[in-house]
Amino acid sequence: MTDAVAPGGTVGILGGGQLGRMLAIAAAQLGLKAHVYAPEADPPAADVARCTRGAWDDAGALRAFAGAVDVVTYEFENVPAAVVDALEPLVPVRPGRKALAVAQDRVTEKRFLNRIGVATAPFAPVDDAESLAAALERVGTPAILKTRRFGYDGKGQARIAGDGDAPGALAAMGGAPAVLEGLIRFSREISVIAARGADGAVACFDPGENVHEDGILRSTTVPAGCDAATAAAAKEIAARILAALDYVGVIGVEFFETDSRALLVNEIAPRVHNTGHWTIEATANDQFRQHVKAVCLWPLGDPARHADAVMENLIGDEALDWARLSAAPGTALHLYGKAEMRPGRKMGHTTRLRAIAAPSSSL
Amino acid sequence: MTDAVAPGGTVGILGGGQLGRMLAIAAAQLGLKAHVYAPEADPPAADVARCTRGAWDDAGALRAFAGAVDVVTYEFENVPAAVVDALEPLVPVRPGRKALAVAQDRVTEKRFLNRIGVATAPFAPVDDAESLAAALERVGTPAILKTRRFGYDGKGQARIAGDGDAPGALAAMGGAPAVLEGLIRFSREISVIAARGADGAVACFDPGENVHEDGILRSTTVPAGCDAATAAAAKEIAARILAALDYVGVIGVEFFETDSRALLVNEIAPRVHNTGHWTIEATANDQFRQHVKAVCLWPLGDPARHADAVMENLIGDEALDWARLSAAPGTALHLYGKAEMRPGRKMGHTTRLRAIAAPSSSL
Numbered sequence: 001m002t003d004a005v006a007p008g009g010t011v012g013i014l015g016g017g018q019l020g021r022m023l024a025i026a027a028a029q030l031g032l033k034a035h036v037y038a039p040e041a042d043p044p045a046a047d048v049a050r051c052t053r054g055a056w057d058d059a060g061a062l063r064a065f066a067g068a069v070d071v072v073t074y075e076f077e078n079v080p081a082a083v084v085d086a087l088e089p090l091v092p093v094r095p096g097r098k099a100l101a102v103a104q105d106r107v108t109e110k111r112f113l114n115r116i117g118v119a120t121a122p123f124a125p126v127d128d129a130e131s132l133a134a135a136l137e138r139v140g141t142p143a144i145l146k147t148r149r150f151g152y153d154g155k156g157q158a159r160i161a162g163d164g165d166a167p168g169a170l171a172a173m174g175g176a177p178a179v180l181e182g183l184i185r186f187s188r189e190i191s192v193i194a195a196r197g198a199d200g201a202v203a204c205f206d207p208g209e210n211v212h213e214d215g216i217l218r219s220t221t222v223p224a225g226c227d228a229a230t231a232a233a234a235k236e237i238a239a240r241i242l243a244a245l246d247y248v249g250v251i252g253v254e255f256f257e258t259d260s261r262a263l264l265v266n267e268i269a270p271r272v273h274n275t276g277h278w279t280i281e282a283t284a285n286d287q288f289r290q291h292v293k294a295v296c297l298w299p300l301g302d303p304a305r306h307a308d309a310v311m312e313n314l315i316g317d318e319a320l321d322w323a324r325l326s327a328a329p330g331t332a333l334h335l336y337g338k339a340e341m342r343p344g345r346k347m348g349h350t351t352r353l354r355a356i357a358a359p360s361s362s363l
Numbered sequence: 364m365t366d367a368v369a370p371g372g373t374v375g376i377l378g379g380g381q382l383g384r385m386l387a388i389a390a391a392q393l394g395l396k397a398h399v400y401a402p403e404a405d406p407p408a409a410d411v412a413r414c415t416r417g418a419w420d421d422a423g424a425l426r427a428f429a430g431a432v433d434v435v436t437y438e439f440e441n442v443p444a445a446v447v448d449a450l451e452p453l454v455p456v457r458p459g460r461k462a463l464a465v466a467q468d469r470v471t472e473k474r475f476l477n478r479i480g481v482a483t484a485p486f487a488p489v490d491d492a493e494s495l496a497a498a499l500e501r502v503g504t505p506a507i508l509k510t511r512r513f514g515y516d517g518k519g520q521a522r523i524a525g526d527g528d529a530p531g532a533l534a535a536m537g538g539a540p541a542v543l544e545g546l547i548r549f550s551r552e553i554s555v556i557a558a559r560g561a562d563g564a565v566a567c568f569d570p571g572e573n574v575h576e577d578g579i580l581r582s583t584t585v586p587a588g589c590d591a592a593t594a595a596a597a598k599e600i601a602a603r604i605l606a607a608l609d610y611v612g613v614i615g616v617e618f619f620e621t622d623s624r625a626l627l628v629n630e631i632a633p634r635v636h637n638t639g640h641w642t643i644e645a646t647a648n649d650q651f652r653q654h655v656k657a658v659c660l661w662p663l664g665d666p667a668r669h670a671d672a673v674m675e676n677l678i679g680d681e682a683l684d685w686a687r688l689s690a691a692p693g694t695a696l697h698l699y700g701k702a703e704m705r706p707g708r709k710m711g712h713t714t715r716l717r718a719i720a721a722p723s724s725s726l
Contacts, residue, residue: 007685007698025388028411031685031698031711048391048411281669284644284695284716299690306644306670306693306716322370322394327662330669332647335370335394348394353647353669355719 005070005296007031012069012091014083016043016051018336018346019075019272022280024049026288032296037065044337045075056080066090073249073295077103077270078150094198094295095249099270102245106148106179109268116244118237119264121256122182132170135180136163142183145169147176157215159183184264186256190224190231193276194238195250195290195300202242203290203303204235205283208275208311210254216344220275220311222282226257233263241268250291252276278309278351281332308354319347330354368433368659370394375432375454377446379406379414381699381709382438382635385643387412389651395659400428407700408438419443429453436612436658440466440633441513457658458612462633465608469511469542472631479607481600482627484619485545495533498543499526505546508532510539520578522546547627549619553587553594556639557601558613558653558663565605566653566666567598568646571638571674573617579707583638583674585645589620596626604631613654615639641672641714644695671717682710693717 005011011027013020016038024034024045034049039056052068054061062083066072072093079100087093102112110120124135126145136143141163147156156176158169170178189212194204209224210217224231238253245251252273254266276287285293285301293301314321319341325333328350335348368374374390376383379401387397387408397412402419415431417424425446429435435456442463450456465475473483487498489508499506504526510519519539521532533541552575557567572587573580587594601616608614615636617629639650648656648664656664677684682704688696691713698711 004686007682008700008702021391025391025411028384028388028700029697031682031700033410033700047396048388281644281647284693284714289695293689299686301689301696302692302694304693306718319370319394323367323662326656326664329665330647330667331665332652333664334392337371337391337394337396339371351647355669 003297005032009033009070009296010035010068011292011296012037012065012072013045013049014038014072014074014079015076016040016045017075018044018338020045021048021336022277022288023073023075023272023292026286026292030289030292030296030298032292035065035069037062042339047337056083059086062086063090071295073271073291075271095245095247095251095270099245099247099249099251103268103270104149106146106181106267107177110179112244113241113265113268116240118241119262121184121264121266124180126170126173126178126180129167129170132166132178132180136160136166139180139182143180144183145173145178145180147173148179149177155215184256185259186264187259188225188257189254189266190226190234190257191220191252191254191273191275192234192238193250193252193273193279193287194235194242195287195294195303196239196242196247197294197300198248198297200243201300202239203300204238205276205279205287205303206305207231207234207255208278210275214344216315216346217274217313219313220278222278222305222309227261230257230261230263237263237265241265245270248297249294250276250287274313274346274349275311277334277349278311279303279305280334281351281353282307282309306356308356310352312350312352313346314348314350316343316345316347317341322348325350328352366660368395372396372433372659373398373431374655374659375400375428375435376408376412377401377435377437377442378439379403379408380438381407381701383408384411384699385640385651386436386438386635386655389649389655393652393655393659393661395655398428398432400425405702410700419446422449425449426453434658436654438634458608458610458614458633462608462610462614466631466633467512469509469544469630470540473542475607476604476628476631479603481604482625484547484627484629487543489533489536489541489543492530492533495529495541495543499523499529502543502545507544507546508536508541509544510536511542512540518578547619548622549627550622551588551620552617552629553589553597553620554583554615554617554636554638555597555601556613556615556636556642556650557598557605558650558657558666559602559605559610560657560663561611561660563606564663565602566663567601568639568642568650568666569668570594570597570618571641573638577707579678579709580637580676582676583641585641585668585672590624593620593624593626600626600628604628608633611660612657613639613650637676637709637712638674640697640712641674642666642668643697644714644716645670645672669719671719673715675713675715676709677711677713679706679708679710680704685711688713691715
């Protein structure tokens with residue numbers, strides 16, 4: 001515990017969105033201070049934390065930020081490598097460089113996963129029409145073309161039902177390096193939110209079952225509908241990924257469960273994750289507190305679940321319904337304090353809680 | 364809903380301790396901003412809110428604070444009446460003046476309770492040796508002498524086992540107006556955390572069973588050990604008190620259950636309450652979110668409980684045990700960010716959660 005950030009210390013958070021806001025709240029619950037670094041004027045997380053406003057290439061602001069905090073973490077995976085270069089000599093950055101490098105490039109990520117024995121959809125890198133043709137031959141259709149980097153919530157993606165869609169899909173990449181992924185027939189999407197401590201301890205939350213619409217997460221339900229063996233296998237895969245990355249913190253791992261009950265990893269997110277928001281009310285150590293504990297080198301909390309839960313995102317003007325949702329039975333309402341409401345923007349979420357139907361083994 | 368403080372608005376909080384800190388977190392969870400007014404230099408709540416540092420008699424600072432917020436509430440019942448006088452013409456103060464006046468004076472409180480048909484321990488006001496002698500005659504021994512105003516956590520109290528203790532007890536009051544209360548033989552202490560909206564709607568959390576040591580709350584357990592009829596009666600009494608005070612917000616009502624199953628109200632606290640901390644993890648609308656909803660004129664949240672819970676305070680150096688508690692099974696750890704650790708000071712709490720044994724009727 002020598003290097004732990006003790007109560008009273010300060011957690012630095014790169015990024016000031018809703019995940020940073022909920023991380024800052026978790027830090028406060030644990031007696032820690034939070035300090036956010038963000039480029040925008042009035043980020044949601046600044047309501048509950050100190051805030052340094054700075055560009056990602058502002059070396060002076062980053063240096064001052066490093067001097068004001070005891071550890072740095074981040075709420076999004078596209079942290080520029082140069083930011084880590086600037087901070088790491090001054091203050092620990094957790095989870096570290098390796099997780100970022102793997103998660104920032106879809107091809108690097110899938111190669112890493114396959115190398116440690118984790119199955120993914122078939123894929124092939126695409127840089128131009130020629131490599132796209134070769135990729136289509138190998139992966140087949142239907143497939144989906146995605147930018148290798150900087151995609152989120154379905155942005156930077158184009159579907160290819162047949163070869164005729166190829167030129168348009170390639171144009172949609174705007175010349176950016178891409179990856180062709182085979183579209184998987186799956187019976188359900190699940191995700192595991194898992195944490196690893198610096199001592200190698202791993203704690204996995206129960207898998208949630210996810211529904212996406214237009215590339216954006218709609219809902220997560222726990223328990224997931226998969227059987228116990230599949231849930232255990234998903235947790236085992238998450239633990240293997242964490243160990244291979246020598247990871248410290250919370251990770252989100254998204255899976256497809258195929259009709260034949262195989263698990264394929266869709267993607268990993270080296271941070272707290274939208275599909276883990278249900279943990280705030282349904283566990284004693286939600287993903288945000290768990291992440292703060294891990295990056296501060298505290299012993300991990302118990303991930304046991306004491307309730308069943310359904311989390312639903314409030315997207316765009318759905319958040320206007322706050323007064324009705326305030327009184328909805330068994331429902332926790334979360335709003336993110338975003339000043340501007342835009343279509344497709346995550347404005348908040350609700351979690352409906354139910355007394356547990358079948359207690360998990362650890363309770 | 365016309366006068367409701369909508370998401371994006373600002374809740375003003377008088378007092379910056381742990382209750383203010385948890386209220387500010389709740390406001391953030393609901394998409395609201397929080398702004399704390401506190402006299403001390405570095406109050407715990409300032410980590411998660413804007414903060415105006417000002418004395419309680421600083422009219423200019425209070426005026427500026429009123430101009431920066433959309434509604435004012437408070438985390439302690441000893442808000443000076445002059446502060447309400449200064450704020451009320453400028454901004455709504457909830458819960459209002461009546462609840463403060465009743466709760467600030469133990470004699471006024473007990474007379475109010477008896478007037479609305481709520482039983483208390485026998486009591487009599489005491490100002491000097493003569494009125495103490497008369498009070499002892501009426502109330503009997505053992506009894507406890509308490510200052511009428513400004514007591515908390517067992518401070519300003521002296522026990523009288525027999526008449527010989529009377530002079531020392533009176534001296535301990537330091538000349539302040541006092542009240543003699545008969546010591547009740549009780550089988551358990553319970554409390555109800557209840558909320559009332561401006562529309563008159565009332566929502567009660569399940570009663571918790573409390574253990575005090577040396578006048579300080581040690582633990583709260585839900586469900587309480589009382590029978591269902593007693594739990595329902597306690598909720599009904601809380602609702603009656605709320606209605607009689609035309610109350611808006613969360614109130615804490617402490618009861619003694621006597622050996623013959625009578626309920627006597629020990630005291631009321633016109634604010635969120637230590638015995639309601641278990642609601643953070645075990646309900647979808649904890650007492651802090653519920654209070655914020657009420658004072659912002661939002662529809663009250665569902666108080667249903669989705670888990671069983673045991674809350675224990677961390678007092679003084681018990682908080683040094685944070686690393687072990689971080690990993691304790693099924694345990695949520697809360698630390699309040701207080702820089703100075705003192706004997707008897709509440710530094711944090713834990714809540715142990717269990718999947719529910721017998722679902723409450725509303726789930």
